[in-house]
Amino acid sequence: MERTLAAMRHRPIPGSSGLVRPMTLLGDPALHAPCGAVTDFGPSLVRLVEDMYATMYAAEGVGLAANQVGVPLRVFVYDCPDDEDVRHVGHIVNPRLVEADGITVRGPEGCLSLPGVEAGTERFDRAVVEGVSVTGSPVRIEGTGFFARCLQHECDHLDGLVYTDRLTGLRRARALRAARRAPWGGPA
Numbered sequence: 001m002e003r004t005l006a007a008m009r010h011r012p013i014p015g016s017s018g019l020v021r022p023m024t025l026l027g028d029p030a031l032h033a034p035c036g037a038v039t040d041f042g043p044s045l046v047r048l049v050e051d052m053y054a055t056m057y058a059a060e061g062v063g064l065a066a067n068q069v070g071v072p073l074r075v076f077v078y079d080c081p082d083d084e085d086v087r088h089v090g091h092i093v094n095p096r097l098v099e100a101d102g103i104t105v106r107g108p109e110g111c112l113s114l115p116g117v118e119a120g121t122e123r124f125d126r127a128v129v130e131g132v133s134v135t136g137s138p139v140r141i142e143g144t145g146f147f148a149r150c151l152q153h154e155c156d157h158l159d160g161l162v163y164t165d166r167l168t169g170l171r172r173a174r175a176l177r178a179a180r181r182a183p184w185g186g187p188a
């Protein structure tokens with residue numbers, strides 16, 4: 001069925017009622033500690049998810065974890081294409097990476113918490129994440145290609161890891177040097 005204007009009016013755009021929150025940057029303690037499970041499914045969780053969408057869109061990102069806006073809870077949002085250009089939009093609460101397999105691919109990866117920095121990072125080509133929605137209903141997200149990369153990247157955030165933690169040797173040194181020299185003044 002074709003999308004009509006009336007149908008679109010009745011479908012809220014994620015983040016349209018949200019406020020853009022300040023982004024935590026590499027070196028902020030919130031980014032480097034594991035997040036806790038969500039236990040309160042009240043209005044503040046709905047507000048957090050709306051604000052995270054708004055913040056992700058304002059930064060033109062494809063995914064955002066709660067600790068990137070300084071909230072140490074296991075939540076992420078995404079609006080991300082896969083390698084077939086299929087768009088995936090959603091949020092997940094208390095996600096668990098239940099499957100990550102297939103070939104590993106080293107591809108360019110960046111992060112809203114290290115703006116302007118990019119590095120070839122190895123990820124599995126397929127990932128499955130399970131959790132719940134803001135209302136507590138079960139959610140299962142399956143991704144391949146770039147979207148699988150995004151799912152692994154966001155799950156890492158909730159465990160207190162940034163993608164540079166996955167890099168080794170020269171690749172890691174180069175990325176951290178670029179972060180230090182970036183205009184936002186990365187850590188020493």
Ligand SMILES: [Zn+2]
Nearest residue numbers: 110111112113
């Ligand atoms: Zn990130």
